[in-house]
Amino acid sequence: MSAVAQKSNMHGYEQLTSQPIANLDNATIAHPDRLDAIVRVLTCGSVDDGKSTLIGRLLWDASDLPDDTRATINRSVDADGVPDVSLLVDGLVAEREQGITIDIAWRYFDAGHRRYVIIDSPGHEQYTRNMATGASHADVAIMLIDARHGVKRQTRRHAAILDLMGVRRVILAVNKMDLIIWSEEKFRAIERDFQQLVRRFNFIEAAAIPVAAKRGDNVARRSDQAPWYHGQTLIERLSEVSNRDTAINAPFRFPVQSIIRDGLDFRGLSGTVATGSIQVGKSVQLNNSGATARIRRIVTMDGDLDIAVAGNAVVLQLDADYDVSRGAILAEAVQPPIYAQSLQARLVWLAETPLDTDHGLLIRTSTDLTPVSSLSVTAKLDLETLAENPATICLPNDVFLADISTSRPIAIDRFSDVSETGCFVLVDALSGSTLACGVVVQAHEHVLKHPSARPSFTLSVAQLEREICAGLSSSSDEFHRRANAVARILESAGLSVDIKRD
Amino acid sequence: MTKSFSHLDALEAESIYIFREAAAQFSKSVLLYSIGKDSTVLLHLARKAFFPQKPPFPLLHVDTGWKFRDMIEFRDKTVRDLGLDLIVHRNEDGAARGIDPVSYAPSLYTDVMKTQGLKQALERYGFNGAIGGARRDEEASRAKERIFSFRSANHRWDARKQRSEMWNLLNGRLGTGETVRIFPLSNWTERDVWRYVRRERLAVVPLYMAAERPTILRNGQLLMLDDGRLPLQPGERVVNRKIRFRTLGCWPLTAAVESESEDLESVVTETLAATTSERQGRLIDHDQTGAMERKKQEGYF
Numbered sequence: 068m069s070a071v072a073q074k075s076n077m078h079g080y081e082q083l084t085s086q087p088i089a090n091l092d093n094a095t096i097a098h099p100d101r102l103d104a105i106v107r108v109l110t111c112g113s114v115d116d117g118k119s120t121l122i123g124r125l126l127w128d129a130s131d132l133p134d135d136t137r138a139t140i141n142r143s144v145d146a147d148g149v150p151d152v153s154l155l156v157d158g159l160v161a162e163r164e165q166g167i168t169i170d171i172a173w174r175y176f177d178a179g180h181r182r183y184v185i186i187d188s189p190g191h192e193q194y195t196r197n198m199a200t201g202a203s204h205a206d207v208a209i210m211l212i213d214a215r216h217g218v219k220r221q222t223r224r225h226a227a228i229l230d231l232m233g234v235r236r237v238i239l240a241v242n243k244m245d246l247i248i249w250s251e252e253k254f255r256a257i258e259r260d261f262q263q264l265v266r267r268f269n270f271i272e273a274a275a276i277p278v279a280a281k282r283g284d285n286v287a288r289r290s291d292q293a294p295w296y297h298g299q300t301l302i303e304r305l306s307e308v309s310n311r312d313t314a315i316n317a318p319f320r321f322p323v324q325s326i327i328r329d330g331l332d333f334r335g336l337s338g339t340v341a342t343g344s345i346q347v348g349k350s351v352q353l354n355n356s357g358a359t360a361r362i363r364r365i366v367t368m369d370g371d372l373d374i375a376v377a378g379n380a381v382v383l384q385l386d387a388d389y390d391v392s393r394g395a396i397l398a399e400a401v402q403p404p405i406y407a408q409s410l411q412a413r414l415v416w417l418a419e420t421p422l423d424t425d426h427g428l429l430i431r432t433s434t435d436l437t438p439v440s441s442l443s444v445t446a447k448l449d450l451e452t453l454a455e456n457p458a459t460i461c462l463p464n465d466v467f468l469a470d471i472s473t474s475r476p477i478a479i480d481r482f483s484d485v486s487e488t489g490c491f492v493l494v495d496a497l498s499g500s501t502l503a504c505g506v507v508v509q510a511h512e513h514v515l516k517h518p519s520a521r522p523s524f525t526l527s528v529a530q531l532e533r534e535i536c537a538g539l540s541s542s543s544d545e546f547h548r549r550a551n552a553v554a555r556i557l558e559s560a561g562l563s564v565d566i567k568r569d
Numbered sequence: 570m571t572k573s574f575s576h577l578d579a580l581e582a583e584s585i586y587i588f589r590e591a592a593a594q595f596s597k598s599v600l601l602y603s604i605g606k607d608s609t610v611l612l613h614l615a616r617k618a619f620f621p622q623k624p625p626f627p628l629l630h631v632d633t634g635w636k637f638r639d640m641i642e643f644r645d646k647t648v649r650d651l652g653l654d655l656i657v658h659r660n661e662d663g664a665a666r667g668i669d670p671v672s673y674a675p676s677l678y679t680d681v682m683k684t685q686g687l688k689q690a691l692e693r694y695g696f697n698g699a700i701g702g703a704r705r706d707e708e709a710s711r712a713k714e715r716i717f718s719f720r721s722a723n724h725r726w727d728a729r730k731q732r733s734e735m736w737n738l739l740n741g742r743l744g745t746g747e748t749v750r751i752f753p754l755s756n757w758t759e760r761d762v763w764r765y766v767r768r769e770r771l772a773v774v775p776l777y778m779a780a781e782r783p784t785i786l787r788n789g790q791l792l793m794l795d796d797g798r799l800p801l802q803p804g805e806r807v808v809n810r811k812i813r814f815r816t817l818g819c820w821p822l823t824a825a826v827e828s829e830s831e832d833l834e835s836v837v838t839e840t841l842a843a844t845t846s847e848r849q850g851r852l853i854d855h856d857q858t859g860a861m862e863r864k865k866q867e868g869y870f
Contacts, residue, residue: 100764102576134844170731172712173705175758182576184756196733203735324589329621337618339586368620378574380585382620393593417733431738434593490736499742504735544695547596 099180106310107184109201109234111194111225112211117242121211121280122174122185123152128287129302130176130183149282156187171201179306195228195450195464199415199504202232203490206310207272209301211240214247214277218260224450230268231413231448231466231506233486236308237265239275240301244284244293249277251295267453272308276301315377318402319343319351320480320488322433323395327382335366335382336391341433341487343399344376345383351397353389355406355476355512360385377487394435396478396488404488406476407510413448414493414505415466422461422503427496427555427564430473433488438474438496438565445470468508474565482506496564497555524557526550526566577765581614584753586737587716588618588700591751592625594741595698598751601687602628602655604640605817606773607702607754610762613771614753615700616651626700627654629690633682634659635670635819637795643774656694660686670821671799678822688724697743700751706758716755722746760841767837777836779813779828790824815840 112118126132127140127150136155143151156172174185188194188201202208208229212222222239229237239261247253258275265273276285277296284290287302299307320341327335345351350359364384365372375381383397391397396404416422428439447458448466461467482489486506493503528541531550539546554564574582591598600615602608615624630644648655660668663681670678691699705712715731717739732740741749754762766773783794785805791812792799799821801807812825813836830836 100767105576105579131844170713170728170733172709173756174712175706175756177758177760182758200733200735324586325593327619327622333621335621337589339582366621368617378579378582380582380589380618429742431740433738434590436742487736490738492733492735492738492740494740494742496742497744499740499744499747501732501735501740504733504738544596 101180102177102182103180104310105182105184106305106308107186107204107206108305109186109188109198109205109208109229110211111188111198111201111208111229112240112242113221116211116213117153117280118187118211119153119156121209121240121242121278121286122187123155124280124283124286125183125185125302126155126174126176127152128283129178132176170197178302181306183305195224195466196415196417198225198228199232199417202229202234203504205229205232205234207236207238207305207308208234209238209240211242212257214241214243214253214257217253217257218264220451222261223264226264226268226270227448227450227453228415228466230270231415233482233490233506235270236272237270237274238301238304238308239273240280241275241277242280244277244290245279245282249290249292251293254293254296274298274304276304315342315344317342317377317485317487319345319397319399320404320485321345321351321383321397322435322488323391323393323397324434325393333384334388335364335384336395336397337380337382338397338434339380340375340377341396342377342485344374345397345399346374347372350400351385352400352403353391353397354395355478357400358389359400360387360389360391362386394433394437394478396433398478404478404480404485405510406512407479408473408476409511410471410473410479410507411468411509412471412491412505412507413466413468414461414503416461416463416503418495418500418502419463421463427557428502429494429496430471430477430491431494432477432479432491435477436494437477439471439493440474441470441472442493443470444468469505476512479507479510481508481510483508524564526554526557526564528566531566577761577768580757580761581617581765583737583756584611584614585618587739587751587753587755588615588624590739590741591698591700591717591753592619594739595743595749595751597694597696598626598698598700599629599656599691599694599696600624600626601699601701602630602644603702604630604636604644604774605702606762606766606777607704609771609773610757610765611700611702611754612647612651613769623651623653627656629656629658629694629696629699631683631686631690632657632659633670633678633686633819634664635682635798635821637774637776637793637817637820639776640774640817643772647772656690658686658690658693660689669798670819675822678819682819691724691748697748698741698751699748700753702754703750703752704754704757704759704762714752714755716752717741718750718752719744720748720750724748763837763840767833773833774817776814776817778832779811779830779836781809782812782825783807784810784812784825791827792823793820793825795820815843 110118110122140150140154143154171186171188176183186201186204188197210222210225241254241257254277261275277293278285278301280286284292285300289300321338322341323336324338327337345362347362347365350361352359362383363386365375366382366384398404424442430437430439444459444461444467446455446468448455480489489507491505492501495502535553536546536549550566554566557564660682668678668681703711705714713728715734720726784791785807810827813828814825817823830839
């Protein structure tokens with residue numbers, strides 16, 4: 068059940084007017100050597116809802132903005148002496164000239180013992196793909212609405228995208244409360260609508276906060292306009308929200324990034340523990356054949372570790388030489404990933420052109436890149452009704468379901484089981500551009516036969532050496548260039564191509 | 570026993586991950602080494618990423634001929650001590666034409682000696698992945714930058730053509746003629762860089778620490794005279810002042826601040842408490858609004 072924050076403020080009312088953010092100020096000025104957490108906050112809403120003003124307010128009231136920046140902003144006060152804090156989130160010249168916002172901007176500030184990363188995604192143009200991009204990084208999302216208009220279609224769409232991308236904590240900032248004269252009745256009605264809405268999704272925290280960003284009411288400073296509101300201010304909420312569950316208790320996953328060698332004696336696997344943990348002496352499963360190895364050493368430049376946990380970037384040395392390379396995911400034999408050749412996935416189409424199934428596609432999962440042998444759209448998600456309507460095509464910004472087959476098995480998880488290794492992007496084999504992102508709903512070890520399955524083709528180094536790369540060393544740049552050129556021509560003709568480098 | 574991650578641990582791990590992705594995905598990478606504190610942190614992270622192996626790419630310094638002498642000395646000692654490969658490239662054509670920061674506008678000088686110089690070097694050696702120390706907190710156009718930043722065949726940056734980066738999946742597949750700039754420090758702030766310098770006890774160029782140095786006051790900015798190449802204007806007097814630098818670049822374009830912080834510890838304390846942004850000392854950014862955005866479009870890293 069979603070719990071709209073009703074926690075009463077410990078300080079009661081005495082804080083209402085005087086020294087609004089003194090406690091925060093002290094904490095920021097101290098600039099501790101060590102911050103305890105990085106919290107990534109996605110802001111979604113449109114310019115009309117006052118998004119730039121809200122972010123500007125957070126920076127202005129809660130962060131350690133440089134004096135020179137404050138001086139610049141202070142030059143733009145309105146008739147009431149309120150500085151236009153939205154100027155703090157000013158974008159590119161190209162954007163100002165064209166009156167548009169080009170995708171997401173990243174902003175950083177420290178308050179208390181936390182680093183906040185504000186991921187600002189534009190509200191209107193292309194918002195589905197930008198929101199999806201931002202949401203993939205977010206621990207919490209602030210959904211901004213105009214108090215005069217309440218929960219709208221757009222709010223529902225935003226919630227659906229957040230849910231799809233795995234955001235579990237949301238805050239509804241009901242802005243421009245001053246324009247409805249801080250009406251408790253109206254706020255409570257919006258709050259009820261919101262609670263009803265969030266019940267349809269997998270959110271674990273959902274709070275509604277009445278704010279007026281222009282003057283900073285209930286952003287970083289408790290408003291004296293709403294004595295009926297006993298909940299947290301926006302910054303209080305943010306200071307307590309947990310970051311995305313860094314799943315130390317989830318099954319162990321270690322996507323291999325590269326092989327590290329040192330002389331003849333050392334061969335290690337570099338990577339970052341995606342989830343779970345691993346100890347020296349433990350046994351790990353290497354691939355779909357079920358082969359296992361023991362961890363001999365966990366190496367870092369700061370000395371060997373006994374245990375590596377989610378988030379640690381390390382080099383693992385195994386107890387013998389095994390055939391493991393980039394793209395593999397090490398796991399514990401009791402809870403291995405799925406070695407799948409066929410996936411059912413939810414995707415967001417990011418490209419500006421519609422899906423063309425004749426194009427060569429590659430799928431990037433963790434550290435692996437694999438040719439796609441077939442992709443068929445099965446349904447399109449209606450973000451308002453959340454109905455999955457049968458469909459066969461997909462257009463820019465569409466959210467859809469598809470069946471995907473790969474030319475060889477890939478190590479993957481269901482997003483709902485292990486989100487870190489349950490997501491992927493689709494890459495255009497020819498141009499290299501990122502076309503779509505997706506989360507795995509189901510994964511199967513066998514290829515589901517599909518009539519449109521694309522023929523696949525494996526180029527071997529030996530073949531290349533005999534033909535187009537005759538006389539070239541297989542490690543030379545020219546060899547690489549020619550091999551890739553051949554692969555691209557074949558891929559653009561609709562074949563899925565793999566180059567075997569052994 | 571598991572100790573909880575501090576934000577620096579998380580940033581360090583993220584940077585190491587990015588370095589390893591870059592090395593795995595690009596056939597010819599190079600680390601853009603500009604000697605300052607960000608480069609120092611970048612290089613340290615590169616060493617951590619590939620340990621016990623050495624970083625699998627050379628360092629590239631685009632030398633304008635106007636770097637502080639202390640910087641060049643520090644650069645040479647660093648690569649010697651660590652046994653790394655260093656490529657020093659200078660735009661000889663620009664140097665022959667006498668393009669210097671004294672007689673030319675900062676924007677033109679930077680374009681010729683830095684941007685063009687960088688492009689020349691990348692092309693001469695055929696690098697397709699150039700790793701740099703840019704941070705998103707530096708400036709508005711940097712705030713929209715990707716970790717893998719794609720550049721067209723003529724090295725141009727187009728904000729509208731950047732690839733979406735989802736979760737931690739980095740797509741480095743190159744299109745024809747494309748190259749990539751890679752930014753492992755994307756999510757670091759200036760304060761993080763200093764916190765990390767202190768935590769890891771990294772050596773930095775002595776110019777970051779306060780000492781008596783010959784200076785002039787010009788347009789309200791303190792400039793240090795590193796040699797005799799900058800002619801004095803009427804009324805200017807060389808005065809020894811106790812100064813240090815928050816950011817290092819070409820010496821006639823980099824302003825100093827007066828400071829008593831003589832050791833790293835007090836520099837870090839002073840920086841953490843600073844109330845002005847570091848790029849205030851970078852005269853090239855003040856040229857015009859959107860200066861960085863324009864420089865990036867033209868191929869500046």
